[in-house]
Amino acid sequence: MSRHVVICAGESSGDALAAGLVHALGDLEPGLRYSGMGGTQMRAAGVETLIDVEELAVVGLVDVLVNYPRLRRLFRRMCTHLEATRPDLLVLVDYVEFNLRLAAHARRLGIRVLFYVSPQLWAWRPGRIRRIRRCVDAMAVLFPFETEMYRQAGIPVRYVGNPLVDRVQPPRIPVHERLGLPGDTRIVGLLPGSRSGELKRHWPLLVETALRLRRSHPDLEFVVSLAPGVTAERLAALASAQDLRLHFVGGDAATHSLMAGADLLLIASGTATLEAGLLRAPMLVFYRMGALSHAVFSRLVKVKDIALVNIVAGSRVVPEYLQKDAQPERLAADAATLLDQPLDLERMRERLGHVRERLGSGGADQRVAEMAREMLLYGHLQDTTAVTANED
Structure with a gap:
């Protein structure tokens, strides 16, 4: 009987990571059987998904509380699946609170657990590392500075690098060509997020911001990136943009083309x-969450920047607009100022050029697949002190 791996992702970003892992592990260990929870990319990679990521898409404390009965039913479904199948390995990809509970259940069943993508212990709730030590057999982390805290806690860990380094490359088809626009057309990209709560709070903000920008800069074209499962009709139901000409793109290739070719991004x-x-894309980063979620989050968070691009860069390379600062008049005014200052846009691109350097040379799918293979063959990592070339 073929060995069985259960792999669980709860969001579209985790779905992509899990799919990359499955492809790489399939090359190392052909014939494995996969099941779990995920999305279209995991299914395309050959994973039998019991739960789709769309069923898990909640953000913020209020959303979790409102959807708790449904999330609990989904959690019980995965627990029952683990009990019935007793897989050789459970791989959990991000989606921390749900997946750590699942890890604890797997530990009670004697199932080995590999956790891929560390929760941001360096930013908030560092005490969670004790919970991780109790129920996780090995951690695969994306940033080199994350390894030391796990080593100090006695948790087997490897820095595998960030898979985005391999997946995000300059596009072959420019966004202007994709959309049939003249090459000198100025483009502003709108990226509201993917989860229901994000869309509800962010899309009306972006529509109003774009309308203000259009009045001051009538030559601009606005292009919306649609995350998996998000449609133009779904956005229209949240806020009408009938007075605003919009273009829509979807999928990684088209979104990366937009990022690389836009003059400016407004991005959640x-x-x-x-x-x-x-892709060295100039951007303004914004985020709104529910009032209760923000009240809790603001008391727990320990970093001054929340945008991953700023955290990786080590300084505030791009502006951030959170909660009350994320207002259409402010976003529109600052976007207009940047668009009128080509030298400022170019300076931002230059500073963003260091992000790829800080993330290393790629190969994350292969490295995390090697971790999974070792755990399948030996039940543990062979060498927990190994340092990858990217950790220099």
């Missing part, structure tokens, strides 16, 4: 800011 904080940074 998240993994997408790091993708944009790898």
Whole structure:
């Protein structure tokens, strides 16, 4: 009977990471069977998904509380699956609170657990490392500075690098060509996020910001990046943009083309800011969360910047607008100022050029697949002190 790996991702970014891992692990260990929870990319890689990421898309404390009964049912479904199948390995990709609970259940069943993508312990709630030590057999982390805290806690860890380095490359088809626009057309990209709560709070903000920008800069074209599962119709139901001419793109290739070719991005904080940074895309980063979620978050967070691109760069390379600062009049005014200052845009691009250097040389899919293979073969990592070439 073929060995069985259960792999669980709860968001579209984790779906992409998990799919890359499955492809790489399939090359190392052909014939493995995969099941779990994920999205379109995991299914395309051959994973039988019991739960789709769309069912798990919540953000913020209020959303979690409102959706708690449904999330609990989904959690029980995965627990039952683990009990029935007793897989050879459980790989958990990000989606921290749900997946750490699943890790604890797996530990009670004697199932080995590999956790891929560290929670941001360096930013908030560092005490979670004790919980991780109790239920996780090995950690695969994306940033070199994350390894030391796990080593000090006695948790087997490897820095595998960031898979975005391999996946985010200069596009082959420019965004102007994709959209049939003249090459000198000035473009502003709009990236509202992917989860329901984000879209509800961010899309009306972007529509109003774009309308203000259009009045001051009528030559601009606005291009919206649609995350997986998000449609133009879904956005229209949240806020009408009938007085605003919009273009829409979807999928990684088209989104990266937009990032690389836009004059400026208005982008919700998240993994997408790091993708944009790898393409040296000038951007304004914004984020709004529910009032209760923000009240809790602001008391726990320990970093001055929340945008991943700024955290990786080590300084505030791009502006951030959070909560009450994320207002259409301010975003529009600052965007207009930047668009009228080509030298400022170029300076931002130059500073963003260091992001790729800080993320290393790539190869993350292969490295985390090697970790999974070792755990399948030996039940543990062979060498927990190994340092990758990227950690210099």
